[in-house]
Amino acid sequence: MSVKETVLKQDPPCTSTLGNYLWRDPPQESKWADCVHCGMCLESCPTYEQTGEEQQSPRGRVYLIKAVAEGKLFVDEHFADPVFSCLDCRACTTACPVDVDVGGLIEEARGQIRQSMPLKGWKKTVNRFFLHGVFPHHNRLNSIGTLLRFYQKSGLQKVVRKTKLINIMPKHLREMESIMPEVKSCVHKKYDSVIKANGETKHEVSLLTGCVMDVFFSDINESTITVLTRNGNDVCIPRNQTCCGALHVHAGDREMGRKLAKQNIEAFENAETVIVNAAGCGCMMKEYTELFRDDPEWKKRAESFEEKVVDISKYLHDTGYEKPKAMLKTRITYHDACHLAHGQGVRQEPRDILLDIPGVEMVHMPKADSCCGSAGIYNLTHPEMADAVLKSKMENVPDDVEMISMGNPGCMMQMALGVQKYGRNQKIVHTVQLLDWAYQKEERGSSHGSPKD
């Protein structure tokens, strides 16, 4: 569908347009103005590595985004393809000599595409169901969690797999099903809104429990709470918090992104520190200001909110934590989640935490900060590319390690898929879980064996 057709069907809500961007909140000229087309970003880009195509590279994408603003190109499917095939991994921004915010441009461009070319048919239904119907609603997510738990515990999963009923799903979804983590009960239900520190309270912090995180990875939330309280933090879990909106913004639904951002800004209004244990969410929340460029009041609130957001590993590193005394004898490698390393500049902190655990031996992973292909729901929307990116990632995972540690649930799922698919046997863990296990082991006072196996 071309832009012209769209214009006839529905008028854009705003008359101040930029070239062929017809909607409010277009990609910002100030973001691409610094790009001098030097190409230093090329090799950092996973989709360029796979395709070698200029328009599938950061430089090429920025060029096209600029071309639409200059009226040389229309917002159509040819433009949408390279813009949506970006993993939004931000490796290019790290490589760029002038920090061009390619990720920001991509998200703004997606916003324009989704308004000019709304999704249709089943894609629209699925998109709306998850992005509007599920993720922003704790209760519904919990219900899905309960269903999945039933699926896993009742034996239904076994039946479905055994009878090959599973084969009615497309290959990539089948693979996802096979690595679906065991669903446990979420911390939202389990804990009060405030969990007091063990001993004297040194700090008060608030925790983003996340949407999917609290269903599929509630054990990581539990570990986060345990580690925080053990280190003198009162942990508050504001009840009215919601999904961070990253998936919505990545999908071009900036309106929903704004709505969720406002709800979170309000929910955490009284918090001094907002702890996040999912890199993708942390990165999004640190960029809320981007969503309110045209709204001075909310922009201001978003700015002060952003300053409070901090990744769990950075928080522990900066405020100090008790070094565990028990030995966790294990060989580990660390994968940099894109939205932690490239998005938030957090690289050394999680590694330091791991090295502080007695008995942990760190093995270097080459290209540790290259994307694993998870990228939110990218592995669902672009399974082939996600798979190719995962394959390159797995080639860099050292052979002789027992665990791969990281700081993002999306990566954890994808890496688990990689381990299974490429016949590896590493356990996938969140950095904070390892610290928690070391503390647990210390408390149990045992001297050997690995916990939680």
Place this chain on the structure above:
Amino acid sequence: MAVLKINTTDKHIINLANIVDGPRTILYKKADLLAYDCDGFTIHKHLPKAVVFPKSTEEVSKLVKYCSDNGLPFLARGAGTGLSGGAIPINGEVIISMVRMKKLISIDLANRRAVVEPGFVNLKLTNSISDKGYYYAPDPSSQYCCTIGGNVAENAGGAHCLKYGVTTNHILGLEVVLPNGEIVEIGRNGVLDEPGYDLLGLITGSEGTLGIVTKITVRILKNPEGKQTVLAYFDKVEDGSQAVSDIISAGIVPAALEMMDKIAIEAVEAAAFPVGHPKDIEAVLLIEVDGIAAGIEEQVNQILEVCRKRNVREVRAAKDEAERERWWANRKTGFGAMGAISPDYLVQDGVIPRSKLPEVLSKISQISKVSGLRIANIFHAGDGNLHPLVLFDARKPGEIDKALEAGSACLKACADVGGTITGEHGVGIEKREEMRFVFKDEEIRAQTNIREVFNPNNLLNAGKLFPTPGRCVEIKKELKSLS
């Protein structure tokens, strides 16, 4: 990313697509081609007819033969980081993209050579052999992403070429597809000094006008035992320039000897890899010595002393490898860093005798004043290879032309002192007319005669490297108005 379905009535597109195996091997729709309308040189733009992605020499040969038989202009492109426009399809060429031919074919440590496909990225070669104690010497600043095939085409240089030489000094053998599709091998087995004409030297630096390189045998070197980098700040450009001459005169051959001026420093410090250079100095020198560990300290001391004699404000050696790497990252991203202080830039590539540095630099500053455009200088001072970066804003009417004029005037200044117009970026489109600063008409004709032997129909990368007849008078007029 959708799998490509060919949906066109253009028989050439269909036929080209059929030559290459695999999915998504050709781009031909305008939106897909737009990103290929220029390379690292963004002033001239033109859409290609199509972009094809061969995976083997045979496919390249068939593509070339098809284009040649059907009178379609064509050219080869690597990563598209070239700075003189060598890969810009000014005649609506079929672009043969070499980026999917990116294998490291073999490493032969005993004979110190490696064989790579042209799309293999420069730095990846060093990364692949560094654990064994070897490296590939030519290190253009774009080495993170530029391809070795492109390096061969442009005879690329780099910071460390002062001691180790440019690309041509490291090429031992080439497999080339000639413009009629024939596949030839030059410099068989990487044996030095083949009898007959030096065809390796001819192909290397021919800017993709004589053939398309499909396999490259390069020399690899043993890592130097020791290495040290010195940083020196000068309050006067003249003092910095003199120090450069003094270091070389003292008999030291640094691995690299780099200089940045005040505007360049402003840019790199405003960009992503700042190291804290003072803003008020006129010149910073980066001097690296390498070799047998025992001699390094003495050389460093000599360099420190030379700099002090030339009124250096501050001079010191890197305290560790991390600091050394920071200094180099700051320098090597220098061109891209211009984006932090200017929307566009045009980089020039003149070469001059070292002793003429102060003279030419002051001329460049005059050119800047006359044109009203700022000009930053980042250069390989050791071998007299200047990179004046003319800063401009393409959105302002007339600024592109002004920048081109100023760039050309800088090259004239280089040629006038006995230098030349390109050290490592190539002539491409950008410096075609400036070739007349250094060659007479008959000298240019002698060279185009050579081209005709290889590329008689001039379908391969036409319009590059040599001036178009008749533009000479206009250029001279423009220059007159500037000076």
